[in-house]
Amino acid sequence: MTDGQALALQGRTVVMTRAMEQQSEGRRLLEALGADVLDLPALEIGPPDHWGALDDALAEWDTFHWLIVSSANGANAVEERLQRQGKALAHRPASLKIAAVGRKTAKRLEELGSEADFVPPEFVADSLIEHFPVSGWGLRILLPRVQSGGRTVLGEAFGEAGARVVEVPAYESRCPQAIPAATLDALRAGSVDAICFTSGKTVLHTTHLLAESLGEEEATARLKRTALVSIGPQTSDRCRKLLGRVDQEAHPHDLEGLVMACVQAIQKGDSV
CATH class of the missing domain: 3.40.50.10090 (Rossmann fold)
Incomplete structure (x- = not known):
């Protein structure tokens, strides 16, 4: 991280979609850049139906x-x-x-x-x-x-x-049953600057959860000013299919790349 990036997300609110067991690493990376991080566990990892x-x-x-x-x-x-x-x-x-x-x-x-x-x-x-x-x-x-x-x-x-x-x-x-209350309140208030998607399934499940919680029309409206950030090509394809766009894709296609893509997407939005 360069000095210029040290507080690149200061005052920004970012939603991280990951499995419930995997939230901490993404949160740590985003908070190191000054972001207020809200969790949206869009996956629950469990055993297959049969071993x-x-x-x-x-x-x-x-x-x-x-x-x-x-x-x-x-x-x-x-x-x-x-x-x-x-x-x-x-x-x-x-x-x-x-x-x-x-x-x-x-x-x-x-x-x-x-x-x-x-x-x-x-x-x-x-x-x-x-x-x-x-x-x-x-x-x-x-x-x-x-x-x-x-x-x-x-x-x-x-x-x-x-x-x-x-x-x-x-x-x-x-798919989990619900969005955490604090995250849902921020999305409803339009105060989320970016949502980071870590797989195609997190896009699918987030879309479903938002529609269930807000209704499809309100969910679409609330995301208009929110940057949609993807970890890789397949996740980006799912964003385009279900949400109509993707604003930035990570490179490399890992958590560190995703966080940097989040910075780029927010900065790009500021310059528009």
Whole structure:
């Protein structure tokens, strides 16, 4: 952070949409820039409907060439289910390599004692496919993922490249029941300068929650003067589809990039 950015969000109100368990990191980064941060937990992370597919795949994890982990939630779920089998990521088979999508996912794997063998330069699935270090032909790949609503691009791309991909539900991200009262009051009052979206599902769930709480017309009106900031291309597409626009996209596609994109979006709005 440069001196010029030290209080770039002083006096600004920013809403952060993340899973309830993941609010603290985004809040810390925004508050360091002077922002008043309001939480809108747009995801509730929980188990999939059934563990059978993941458990079965992990029981034969020594038959896979690669484990591709696309989120910290996926890493946590894999470790939890491995431990039920008396195993751990820290003691994976020597033949099993791990690819991680994103800095946070890679960090979580390190914390679990199993450093990723490959992390793509861009923290999105498309970059992993483009820069994957070996040909997919003949590989057996295990891909634990969110149960519903996630992209299937990884499985499809590696399948087209000749890999045998086993996709299994490892967790589910559900919509919370309500928006926190303080956040809803600020949105209703029109005092929110920006909303930061961390995934396509946070856009979907936020849109649903706003419509339920304010009604669709009022929700649309309240967002007209609010900057909409996205963490990456797919989240931006969902913003355009459901909210009609996106004002700034993070680069790199991680929390630090999202916070800087928030600064840029607000500054851009000030200059209009």
